[in-house]
Structures are given as structure tokens and as C-alpha cells.
Amino acid sequence: MRYVIVGSGPAGLSAIEAIREVDGEGEVILITAEKFVGYSKPLITYLLGGKVTKENMYYRTEERLREINVEVRSATKVEKVLVDERAVVTHTGEKVVFDKLLLAVGGRPFVPKIEGLDQKEGIFTFTTWEDEERIEEYVKRRGITKAVVLGGGLIGLKTAEALMDLGVKVTIVEVADRILPVTFDKKASEMIERALETLGCEVITNDTVVEVRGRKAISSVVLKSGKEIPTGLLVIAIGVRPNVEFLKGSGIEVNRGILVNERMETNVEGIYAAGDCAEFYDLVDGQRKVIAIWPVAVAQGRVAGYNMAGRNVRYPGSIPMNSVEIAGVPTVSVGHSNVEGEEYEIFTYEDGRTYKKVVIKDNKLVGAIFVNDIDRAGIYTGLILQKLDASSFKEKLLAEDFGLVYLPREFRKKMLEGEMRIWLE
Amino acid sequence: MIGVRKILIREEYCMGCKLCEINCVAAQVGTENLIKIFRYVPELPEPKVIVEEHDYITFALQCRNCYDASCLKACMTGAMHRDPRTGAITVNEEKCVGCWMCVMVCPFGVVKRNVKKKKVASKCDLCAERGSPACVEGCPNEALVLIEVRE
Numbered sequence: 001m002r003y004v005i006v007g008s009g010p011a012g013l014s015a016i017e018a019i020r021e022v023d024g025e026g027e028v029i030l031i032t033a034e035k036f037v038g039y040s041k042p043l044i045t046y047l048l049g050g051k052v053t054k055e056n057m058y059y060r061t062e063e064r065l066r067e068i069n070v071e072v073r074s075a076t077k078v079e080k081v082l083v084d085e086r087a088v089v090t091h092t093g094e095k096v097v098f099d100k101l102l103l104a105v106g107g108r109p110f111v112p113k114i115e116g117l118d119q120k121e122g123i124f125t126f127t128t129w130e131d132e133e134r135i136e137e138y139v140k141r142r143g144i145t146k147a148v149v150l151g152g153g154l155i156g157l158k159t160a161e162a163l164m165d166l167g168v169k170v171t172i173v174e175v176a177d178r179i180l181p182v183t184f185d186k187k188a189s190e191m192i193e194r195a196l197e198t199l200g201c202e203v204i205t206n207d208t209v210v211e212v213r214g215r216k217a218i219s220s221v222v223l224k225s226g227k228e229i230p231t232g233l234l235v236i237a238i239g240v241r242p243n244v245e246f247l248k249g250s251g252i253e254v255n256r257g258i259l260v261n262e263r264m265e266t267n268v269e270g271i272y273a274a275g276d277c278a279e280f281y282d283l284v285d286g287q288r289k290v291i292a293i294w295p296v297a298v299a300q301g302r303v304a305g306y307n308m309a310g311r312n313v314r315y316p317g318s319i320p321m322n323s324v325e326i327a328g329v330p331t332v333s334v335g336h337s338n339v340e341g342e343e344y345e346i347f348t349y350e351d352g353r354t355y356k357k358v359v360i361k362d363n364k365l366v367g368a369i370f371v372n373d374i375d376r377a378g379i380y381t382g383l384i385l386q387k388l389d390a391s392s393f394k395e396k397l398l399a400e401d402f403g404l405v406y407l408p409r410e411f412r413k414k415m416l417e418g419e420m421r422i423w424l425e
Numbered sequence: 426m427i428g429v430r431k432i433l434i435r436e437e438y439c440m441g442c443k444l445c446e447i448n449c450v451a452a453q454v455g456t457e458n459l460i461k462i463f464r465y466v467p468e469l470p471e472p473k474v475i476v477e478e479h480d481y482i483t484f485a486l487q488c489r490n491c492y493d494a495s496c497l498k499a500c501m502t503g504a505m506h507r508d509p510r511t512g513a514i515t516v517n518e519e520k521c522v523g524c525w526m527c528v529m530v531c532p533f534g535v536v537k538r539n540v541k542k543k544k545v546a547s548k549c550d551l552c553a554e555r556g557s558p559a560c561v562e563g564c565p566n567e568a569l570v571l572i573e574v575r576e
Contacts, residue, residue, distance in 0.1 A: 418492065
């Protein structure tokens, strides 16, 4: 049996570990476009900001992969999947034949059309360690003091924070009316924006970059509003799209992401997909979507790996969720928390420092937001994933002492005795 | 199949005395002497066991060391790992960057933020260094019991 895994992110690596749990013998080949293997992508902003060492960038090591008998081919891009020949073709033209294939190719940064963008120095996207090296080198060599970050999402904000740690003055430009428009609600966005401003970061909303000026290197950006901002660096962080263009015409079904069933298998038998490139169902609203977050990639990768190795494991679906500390403010957003409408029952708690919100639909918890006080937020995540009827305790959800003690006794007993599997069935 | 040590919670036996919390704190600072530690030991850490109470129900709750642990899947640094020696899920504070993904996904709400020095996740490790969980040893009513299960 030969397993070929394309992509060395959390989906690919957890699939490999799952395969090896079941099958110690089969041949496992990992092909990745990355130069560095086993590092954690979300840590690149921490690396830029000097908050993590190069050594600690790795959450798994190449040595470990070799120990479990994995052949690693790094800096190798897969350009085609030949479904009929059951092979992938790399950028060098080499064909690698597989029995089972996992596509864990992640996403690629989206770059909009902006006038004057091409062939200027000082313009970067920021999703890989190699991007980090380029940005760090540029900032240091050029002595950059001012930067513009286009995009006020999580990557944009963590990038801004890292640049500020390097002593760079940062302006964030976000096209929506507030930062974190997807992840948080208005109130939470405001609190995080204020925290960023106290660190000296400028935040511009309802605007976007329409032109980049400069000769060889960028010297300023012009916004839609007409405002011109002098800057030595532009980081484009407006989002990541599933990396699926290379599958066009392959016969593998793609919508936004690669379509998979609950076994993480595509429409082609023996070919699986997981992580940021895969599209599956949202556990709460039942809609097909790409949920590009770490824990989903790990869970999907594991399910794919088990199934590839011959087990029969189902993935129940997941929900969007994010946890991040920005400008010293810890935040958590889980499920469908930024919603409006009569069908939703919403409870909030607010004091000067803290904001908490829970969203209930049909007596079930479907979303929650926590700013500053995030302790025990996981209980709410668990309740959303379990779809537990909350009628008996919904009024207590934001009580200071809310905990398992308020849950129905039978449910709690099952939880405490470990009978409940929240992520995998 | 490996034998894994777990702490069994028996809420029907718990009186809510919170000795487990105090024993946990004492174990973390390395003393067996509970009397007056709150008076003589400066900057005590937070207990890693929580006593929940409401009406007549009380029980102590600490990390369940889940077989299929959410925190392990959510950790983006590799800091959260299963100690091969004890089987307990443990935080490598050196690697933890305080992203709080584990706090977000623990369905028991027992991974906490420790912000006293470096911001790191903090949780029960079944008293790995001490050998036997202090909360269990100190429970006067056997509301916490150490068991070994096969997984």
C-alpha cells in the first residue's frame, strides 16, 4: 500500500500519524511545497515579532517523521493529479503513483487587483515561514519604520502586532466598517480596535488600498477615499482561498474547496482531502463551507488518515471558531456569534473590561463571544458541538459561576465519565 | 491498549470542602503542610482543580485526560502533549505562546491561563513530579479516586 500525502500542514501531518496508528508497514510519502517541514504556520507572526525561537517553530519534526518511516519530499510542488493513472505530477515533471492520496494543500493568499502593485519591492503576503524570512530581511535591511497592513482580519492584526514589536509604526486598512468583521460582533471589534490604538496602531475602516506608488520600491499607498499614506512596506492580508486551481479538469469535484464526504473522501474513490482546502458541512447551520482553522484541519486529517488506512471513521462536521490574543486582549469567538434575527435569543454581559455574549437558537447554544475573560470558554464550545438542549440552563449561561454543575445531571455524568466524544465519533 | 491513570469524580460523595483545591496549591509549591500556606507562602498559584457548586450539588473537577483530547488537536505549537511516562496531557511551557486555543476547546473548562510570568496554558498533570495526585490523596470522602482504565 502506498499513501501519498500532499501538504505538510496540520491536516497532512495528523493524517500521517493516524495512518501509522493503523498501518505500520505501508509506504508513506509526504510531498510538500514548503521548504520547512513540520512548522506551525500560525506562529510566523510570533516569529516575526521575536516571540518564538526558530527552534520552537516546529510542532513536529522531520526526524520524527523519518522515525515513523515517512519519506519526505520538501520544496516539491504538486501540479497535477492524474485520477486515471492514480498518480500526482510534481513541478519537475516526476510522476508519483499512489494507492491512497490525501490532498491537504491548504490555502493561498488572495491578492486583489491594485494599480501599481506589480514588480515593486516592499510588498508581501504573509502565510509561510519563507514569507516571514523575506519580510524580516526587508524590514531590517531597509530600516523600515512605517508599514501598511491591508486587511483587519486575524492574520492582519497579528501581522500588525508583530511589526509593532519590531518598532514599526503600523496602519491597518480594512474595507468593512470594523476590524474582524467576520469573526466578531461590533462590540467585540470595537474593544479590540481600542486596544490596538492604545499600542499606537492606526486603524482605518470603510476604506481600501487602490494604488501603490513608488519607483523600484513602494513609497506610499493611495486609499479609495483619496488619502495617501507614506509607507515602506505593504502586507496584504485580506484572506486565504483554498488552493485548488491545480485540480481543474482533474475530475475531482471542487466548489469553493474540495468537496468531501463524512469520511473525508472526494468523489474519486481513494482520494481524500482535509483542512483548509476541503469543504464540508457546518455542524450548526448544515451549510457546506471551508472552515480554515487549525483544530478542524487536525480533526479532518485524522479522520482521513484512519479511513485511508482501512478504518471507517466519520467526521461529524465542525463550526468556525477562533481564539487569539491581540494587543494583550484575549478573545474567543465560537460558532454563529455575529447574527441577528427573531429566531435568535441573545444574552450579553458587559463591564468596562469584559464582554461576553451567547447566542441561542431553538433552545440550543449556537454561538459565543468572549473578550478579556475567556476562562472556561471551552464549555460553551462543547455545548454547541453537542447541540445540547439548553432550556434548563440558558438563563445561567453568563452567570459568573456557570459550569458543568448547571448542566442536566445525566449529561454531566456522561461527560465526566468520558463517554462523550466531542470531536470524533 | 495502554493502562491510563484517571481521576474518577464522584459528585454524590463530595461535600464541597475544597480541600482538593488547597492540596493542589500546596503540591504546586512543594509542601505537604496545608496549615497556614496562605499566610506564609507569597504569590500562591491557582489550583488546577475547580470545585463547582450550585444548590446541593458539589463536585471537584480537573483535567479528564481525554482519550481523544480536543486540546491536543487545537494546540498549534505542540506545547500540549501526552507525557509518555504518565499518560497525562501536559503543557510544555517553553513552547506555549498563549494563543488560548486549548482554553477555547476544552469542554470541561479546565485549561486555564497562567499570566503570572510568561502567558501560558496551565492544567492538571496528575501531579507528574509528585507521583500521586494531591487532590485525590487529600480528599476526606473519596469523592476523588484514582483509577486505571484501558484504552
